[in-house]
Amino acid sequence: MALDERKGVWKSGKGKGRHTPKGRQLDDQAHDEVRALLGDAPRRRDLLIEFLHKVQDTYGHISAAHIRALAEELRTGQAEIYEVASFYAHFDVVREDETPPPALTIRVCDSLSCELAGAEALLAALEDGMDPAQVRVLRAPCMGRCDTAPVLEIGHNHIDQATPEKVQDAIAKGDTHAHIPAYQTLADYRATGGYETLQSLRATGDWEVVQDKVLEAGLRGLGGAGFPSGKKWGFVRMNEGPRYLAVNGDEGEPGTFKDRYYLERTPHLMLEGMLIAAWAVEAERCFIYMRDEYPAVLHILATEIAALETAGIVPEGYIELRRGAGAYICGEESAMIESIEGNRGLPRHRPPFVAQVGIFNRPTLVHNVETLHWVARICREGPEVLNSTEKNGRKGLRSYSVSGRVRNPGVHLLPAGSTIMDIIDAAGGMSDGHSFKAYQPGGPSSGLLPASMSDIPLDFDTLQPHGTFIGSAAVVVLSDKDSAKAAALNMLRFFEDESCGQCTPCRVGCEKAVKLMQADRWDTGLLEELSTAMVDASICGLGQAAPNPIRSVIKHFPDEV
Ligand SMILES: Cc1cc2nc3c(=O)[nH]c(=O)nc-3n(C[C@H](O)[C@H](O)[C@H](O)COP(=O)(O)O)c2cc1C
Ligand code: SF4
Ligand code: FES
Numbered sequence: 001m002a003l004d005e006r007k008g009v010w011k012s013g014k015g016k017g018r019h020t021p022k023g024r025q026l027d028d029q030a031h032d033e034v035r036a037l038l039g040d041a042p043r044r045r046d047l048l049i050e051f052l053h054k055v056q057d058t059y060g061h062i063s064a065a066h067i068r069a070l071a072e073e074l075r076t077g078q079a080e081i082y083e084v085a086s087f088y089a090h091f092d093v094v095r096e097d098e099t100p101p102p103a104l105t106i107r108v109c110d111s112l113s114c115e116l117a118g119a120e121a122l123l124a125a126l127e128d129g130m131d132p133a134q135v136r137v138l139r140a141p142c143m144g145r146c147d148t149a150p151v152l153e154i155g156h157n158h159i160d161q162a163t164p165e166k167v168q169d170a171i172a173k174g175d176t177h178a179h180i181p182a183y184q185t186l187a188d189y190r191a192t193g194g195y196e197t198l199q200s201l202r203a204t205g206d207w208e209v210v211q212d213k214v215l216e217a218g219l220r221g222l223g224g225a226g227f228p229s230g231k232k233w234g235f236v237r238m239n240e241g242p243r244y245l246a247v248n249g250d251e252g253e254p255g256t257f258k259d260r261y262y263l264e265r266t267p268h269l270m271l272e273g274m275l276i277a278a279w280a281v282e283a284e285r286c287f288i289y290m291r292d293e294y295p296a297v298l299h300i301l302a303t304e305i306a307a308l309e310t311a312g313i314v315p316e317g318y319i320e321l322r323r324g325a326g327a328y329i330c331g332e333e334s335a336m337i338e339s340i341e342g343n344r345g346l347p348r349h350r351p352p353f354v355a356q357v358g359i360f361n362r363p364t365l366v367h368n369v370e371t372l373h374w375v376a377r378i379c380r381e382g383p384e385v386l387n388s389t390e391k392n393g394r395k396g397l398r399s400y401s402v403s404g405r406v407r408n409p410g411v412h413l414l415p416a417g418s419t420i421m422d423i424i425d426a427a428g429g430m431s432d433g434h435s436f437k438a439y440q441p442g443g444p445s446s447g448l449l450p451a452s453m454s455d456i457p458l459d460f461d462t463l464q465p466h467g468t469f470i471g472s473a474a475v476v477v478l479s480d481k482d483s484a485k486a487a488a489l490n491m492l493r494f495f496e497d498e499s500c501g502q503c504t505p506c507r508v509g510c511e512k513a514v515k516l517m518q519a520d521r522w523d524t525g526l527l528e529e530l531s532t533a534m535v536d537a538s539i540c541g542l543g544q545a546a547p548n549p550i551r552s553v554i555k556h557f558p559d560e561v
Pocket of ligand 2: 329346500502503504506539540
């Protein structure tokens with residue numbers, strides 16, 4: 001064949017060649033911007049979410065050109081960056097033909113305690129009163145400040161007991177950054193003997209002695225699952241190293257704010273507890289996964305981790321602080337691990353368990369923030385700090401996050417055998433003009449119980465016979481002014497928004513449940529059928545527990561539905 005005849009193979013009909021590969025081209029300016037933001041950070045794929053935060057924080061959104069540039073820097077595909085960025089609520093991905101969001105975003109919490117405190121009216125007032133070209137008003141799930149409901153976040157400034165006037169005032173003052181509370185610094189903590197326990201354990205300690213102490217104290221996982229903490233250390237150690245430790249600071253279960261409470265006051269108790277647990281399982285590195293809704297805690301931890309490095313208590317880089325990006329499901333431990341690896345937070349199938357195959361496929365010890373707070377206290381004060389308290393046949397203490405219709409909402413540290421009446425008492429009684437009707441014992445995953453069931457100790461194992469559980473001890477108190485049916489709908493809306501979508505019973509089930517629950521009269525037969533499918537066939541605890549509000553309201557408040 002003559003050379004001329006073969007030309008068509010290489011050139012288009014009009015004789016014009018293609019100068020670039022197909023697809024979106026690298027934009028020089030966006031590439032320079034991304035390189036400047038990343039600086040000399042290692043181009044590790046697991047740091048993707050940290051890098052996306054840098055772009056979002058600087059430009060207020062993540063453009064297609066930035067995604068292309070990030071893909072170039074990380075030597076990966078744009079689709080991979082896109083699927084991660086678009087998974088998380090706090091990233092605004094903007095394509096070439098779309099308009100970026102305005103400079104200021106207000107997120108209004110619409111979860112249960114805030115709804116009870118008037119979040120809907122607040123939202124409406126803000127939507128009416130703001131210029132959408134300047135300010136964007138969004139709904140958002142629980143921000144872990146339910147004791148000061150209704151709450152909103154303007155930029156990164158959280159406004160408690162929010163009103164449109166407070167918002168106007170913050171905008172006028174440009175007050176859009178996190179306010180850092182006074183807390184116990186490393187120097188303060190060391191002045192009270194802090195880190196002496198860790199140092200002496202590192203010098204001469206026996207991990208099994210510590211494990212026995214933790215078991216004797218009766219410490220169980222305070223992230224909600226209640227697994228005996230000492231036992232978990234043994235499981236992790238059974239797997240050959242290198243091992244990792246991950247702190248679960250996602251605290252997304254609406255109504256829960258105990259982890260934030262402790263971290264904003266005594267962050268080093270968690271940090272020392274973490275380092276003791278890391279010593280016990282010989283963890284090569286620790287990761288702290290902290291939700292993005294807690295900017296003050298992120299600041300405190302970054303500062304105090306640097307102080308620990310300077311003091312020589314940990315080598316540089318031993319503790320990696322990772323910032324979540326607005327996804328409740330990342331509190332589920334295997335989803336959290338996916339997120340730490342820089343992926344979408346999709347829960348993994350088990351087995352293998354994360355104690356065997358966790359971060360980067362290594363055995364990983366995962367603990368909730370508060371669990372580690374107690375590890376430090378048990379090691380310092382002895383198992384008695386927990387096991388010497390007894391009430392109603394239950395041992396130990398529980399940090400109840402209490403909100404709703406009580407006079408003094410907040411974290412109340414009480415005996416683990418406390419009933420709802422004890423908790424309402426500790427919270428100053430019912431709010432004026434309200435009489436007790438119902439309560440959520442442990443987050444929306446636990447559903448609702450009626451006031452008549454007021455003599456049950458709210459602890460691990462005690463609620464299971466009643467079809468519910470204590471979970472993270474997020475207690476929300478409802479009154480005669482509230483509707484159990486509306487509360488259940490609020491809970492299911494939350495699950496619908498937060499379902500990761502990877503399994504159909506949960507993804508479709510939550511959506512259908514919300515539709516059915518909006519009816520004046522519930523089709524209880526159909527809702528029950530749907531609930532069974534969700535419980536039986538969902539991969540993780542979100543889909544398995546999501547029907548609890550439906551079932552509990554059908555059972556205990558039949559008149560309402
Ligand atoms: C849907 C879902 C959300 C969860 N969210 C959290 C959370 O925000 N914080 C947490 O510590 N544990 C959470 N957990 C429990 C974790 O999977 C895990 O059990 C816990 O972090 C282990 O630590 P612990 O033994 O100290 O409790 C969640 C579980 C599920 C199923
Ligand atoms: S149950 Fe829901 S949240 Fe859990 S993996 Fe399935 S779709 Fe995702
Ligand atoms: S902050 Fe609004 S419900 Fe928790």
